[in-house]
Amino acid sequence: MYTIEQTKNLQSLTTSALSNAEGIGIEALRNILRFHEYRYYILNDPLISDFEYDSLYKQLEKIEKEAPQLITTDSPTQRVGSSLNNAFTTVQHLVPMLSLENSYNAEDLLDWDRKAKELSGLDVVEYCVEPKFDGASISLIYENDLLSRAATRGDGVEGEEITNNTKQIRSVPLSAKFSEFGIDQIEIRGEVLINKNNFKKYNDQLAEQNLPPLANPRNAASGSLRMKDPKDVGRRNLEAFLYHVSYSTTGNEHRTTEKQQPTTHYGMLEMLWQLGFRSPVKEMKVVKGIEGIIQYVQDFEAKRDDLPYEIDGMVIKVNDLALQDKLGMTTHHPRWAIAYKFKARQATSKLLKVEFQVGRTGSITPVAKIEPVPIGGVTVSSISLFNEDVVREKDLRIGDTVLVERAGDVIPYIVKPLAELRTGDEEEIIFPKKCPVCNDELYKPEDEAVWRCININCEAQVVERIIHFVSKDAMDIKSFGEANVRKFYELGLLKDIPGIYQLDFESISQLEGFGKKSIDNLKQAIENSKSQPLHRLIFALGIRYVGETTAKTLAHAVSNLNDLATFTEEQLLQLDDVGKKVAGSILLFFKNEDNIKMLEKLQGLNISLNNDKKQVSLSDAFGGKSFLFTGTLTQFKRSDAESLVEANGGNIVSGVSSKLNYLVVGADAGSKLEKAKKIPSISVINEEDFLKMLPK
Numbered sequence: 001m002y003t004i005e006q007t008k009n010l011q012s013l014t015t016s017a018l019s020n021a022e023g024i025g026i027e028a029l030r031n032i033l034r035f036h037e038y039r040y041y042i043l044n045d046p047l048i049s050d051f052e053y054d055s056l057y058k059q060l061e062k063i064e065k066e067a068p069q070l071i072t073t074d075s076p077t078q079r080v081g082s083s084l085n086n087a088f089t090t091v092q093h094l095v096p097m098l099s100l101e102n103s104y105n106a107e108d109l110l111d112w113d114r115k116a117k118e119l120s121g122l123d124v125v126e127y128c129v130e131p132k133f134d135g136a137s138i139s140l141i142y143e144n145d146l147l148s149r150a151a152t153r154g155d156g157v158e159g160e161e162i163t164n165n166t167k168q169i170r171s172v173p174l175s176a177k178f179s180e181f182g183i184d185q186i187e188i189r190g191e192v193l194i195n196k197n198n199f200k201k202y203n204d205q206l207a208e209q210n211l212p213p214l215a216n217p218r219n220a221a222s223g224s225l226r227m228k229d230p231k232d233v234g235r236r237n238l239e240a241f242l243y244h245v246s247y248s249t250t251g252n253e254h255r256t257t258e259k260q261q262p263t264t265h266y267g268m269l270e271m272l273w274q275l276g277f278r279s280p281v282k283e284m285k286v287v288k289g290i291e292g293i294i295q296y297v298q299d300f301e302a303k304r305d306d307l308p309y310e311i312d313g314m315v316i317k318v319n320d321l322a323l324q325d326k327l328g329m330t331t332h333h334p335r336w337a338i339a340y341k342f343k344a345r346q347a348t349s350k351l352l353k354v355e356f357q358v359g360r361t362g363s364i365t366p367v368a369k370i371e372p373v374p375i376g377g378v379t380v381s382s383i384s385l386f387n388e389d390v391v392r393e394k395d396l397r398i399g400d401t402v403l404v405e406r407a408g409d410v411i412p413y414i415v416k417p418l419a420e421l422r423t424g425d426e427e428e429i430i431f432p433k434k435c436p437v438c439n440d441e442l443y444k445p446e447d448e449a450v451w452r453c454i455n456i457n458c459e460a461q462v463v464e465r466i467i468h469f470v471s472k473d474a475m476d477i478k479s480f481g482e483a484n485v486r487k488f489y490e491l492g493l494l495k496d497i498p499g500i501y502q503l504d505f506e507s508i509s510q511l512e513g514f515g516k517k518s519i520d521n522l523k524q525a526i527e528n529s530k531s532q533p534l535h536r537l538i539f540a541l542g543i544r545y546v547g548e549t550t551a552k553t554l555a556h557a558v559s560n561l562n563d564l565a566t567f568t569e570e571q572l573l574q575l576d577d578v579g580k581k582v583a584g585s586i587l588l589f590f591k592n593e594d595n596i597k598m599l600e601k602l603q604g605l606n607i608s609l610n611n612d613k614k615q616v617s618l619s620d621a622f623g624g625k626s627f628l629f630t631g632t633l634t635q636f637k638r639s640d641a642e643s644l645v646e647a648n649g650g651n652i653v654s655g656v657s658s659k660l661n662y663l664v665v666g667a668d669a670g671s672k673l674e675k676a677k678k679i680p681s682i683s684v685i686n687e688e689d690f691l692k693m694l695p696k
């Protein structure tokens with residue numbers, strides 16, 4: 001897309017623009033921004049920091065605000081669009097979006113090749129092979145070099161118009177110089193995806209808010225395309241791969257243009273790549289004869305899990321476009337292409353029963369027990385159903401045959417029941433009104449999807465709290481672990497958190513598997529935990545909404561844990577990172593007599609409640625300023641960077657709010673960055689900027 005010469009030029013223009021954006025001219029400024037978007041979203045190789053990009057972007061916004069008549073539809077500022085609700089109208093595709101015939105093994109491919117040779121009269125056919133992206137398919141139309149319409153596949157003949165939402169996908173260019181190839185109108189097909197990393201981040205955020213996760217990246221992508229507010233689409237960090245030109249016209253057949261329209265499929269995808277689209281040129285291969293294709297698809301399947309996005313197979317296409325025309329299509333699919341499907345990560349099984357598990361904070365989670373079934377190398381027998389709404393939406397019943405999916409590193413989930421296989425003997429899933437462990441009445445807060453047991457002494461919660469207390473990120477009592485907590489609890493050797501420090505080792509030594517060595521290790525680990533830093537103890541207490549970062553903030557604010565019990569709501573709200581919900585939960589924790597008694601007991605057992613401020617203080621360079629690190633950091637470990645901030649008088653916060661002073665951004669930053677961009681008081685900086693801020 002950009003030659004080395006152009007890259008150098010644009011990079012030096014960037015430097016001048018950064019020192020004087022107004023002097024550079026509006027179209028030049030746009031071209032600089034487009035160039036950096038391309039480096040970031042297509043090549044994955046940015047040349048400037050997000051902070052620098054943002055400052056240029058803001059300059060362009062400012063110029064366009066002062067002179068709105070200069071705004072063009074393909075200006076980088078025009079992706080944002082209005083936040084008016086989308087109304088998706090039905091539109092007709094220029095060419096029906098057919099689906100592909102499937103193949104599952106080498107024989108299928110050999111058969112298909114035989115037919116292609118017969119129909120073409122050739123001895124050897126040249127093919128292209130490329131990934132089969134597992135997302136949501138889209139069609140894009142460009143007219144006179146501008147993106148004029150984007151649509152979903154729909155039924156293949158008609159789809160829904162989603163132009164505004166598609167503009168939020170940064171790897172889809174708003175304009176592209178098709179005119180250089182003599183093309184006036186073109187329809188391109190592709191797949192919208194959310195990569196595995198962004199999918200996981202998004203689900204982690206949902207989990208923090210107690211919301212059920214999105215089932216898989218494919219559903220996440222297709223759901224995202226149909227969201228009402230384009231800004232929400234932007235937050236999902238979607239990507240698009242373009243893999244097929246279905247239609248193109250030249251307004252004037254006799255016009256001579258710089259470049260010729262390609263005559264092969266590979267040439268088309270290369271043209272798209274040159275024009276700034278993400279087409280799979282790097283992942284694809286041109287091969288003469290089917291044998292090489294068979295080898296390539298098998299090799300690719302072995303690498304499937306290493307890719308940053310999901311693919312469910314490969315697509316093999318006849319390379320020569322004239323030959324594609326000659327082979328034509330059946331009513332359902334083209335004869336010039338075939339999908340090779342990888343081994344299924346779906347299987348059917350029987351839903352045997354649903355159990356209800358009680359979590360540490362009393363949340364009741366329905367868990368499906370299914371007949372064990374192997375999927376992609378793992379045997380699945382237990383699947384979380386998250387909450388009642390999920391069960392109702394899927395209309396699951398005990399005895400149903402269910403379709404189960406386990407994609408890559410995504411946890412297994414039930415796609416749907418196969419209702420057509422019902423015999424009539426299936427039974428409704430009844431949600432308990434009482435806690436399955438302590439029998440207390442369950443309760444569902446209005447704004448939540450989960451039922452809760454609010455009996456703080458419920459045995460299930462007690463055990464989960466002890467498991468959390470000893471866990472690695474909390475008090476880190478090595479060699480204790482979940483299994484031992486459960487065993488000791490069942491045998492009556494452990495009743496509560498202080499009990500960890502009063503274990504009867506005489507009795508434990510009688511148990512199978514507890515020799516002298518393992519008992520000594522356990523004793524030592526318990527002893528060591530008594531002097532863990534205060535923030536670990538606060539986190540270990542399992543106060544709802546108090547994660548590791550908030551625990552650090554709280555520890556920082558006091559010299560002894562008992563001080564925290566005296567804080568008022570107002571005082572808590574003063575702290576970075578503490579909002580009303582968190583403050584309310586902390587107050588509730590200290591209002592509970594049992595909790596106060598537990599802290600007294602811990603103190604009596606020599607567990608340090610003091611903030612020993614073991615941290616070295618290097619300087620006060622950050623003088624109370626708050627920092628947050630996001631994305632993948634390459635120059636230092638996140639925990640080291642956080643310690644540096646604290647050692648230089650700054651604080652770490654866990655969320656983006658107006659209380660945040662600096663957001664330090666690494667690679668692939670997601671929603672935190674988007675949110676921070678909207679709060680003018682936050683300085684968004686990269687790792688280098690951060691290093692420069694540190695005192696020498």
Ligand code: IVH
Pocket residue numbers: 097098099100130131132133134136137189190191243244315334337339
């Ligand atoms: S070609 C006329 N190439 O798979 C043929 N499709 O089951 C146009 N897909 O609906 C499709 N990756 O959504 C093609 N590299 C690829 C693809 C691909 C994913 C999807 C597409 C299509 C479905 C076919």
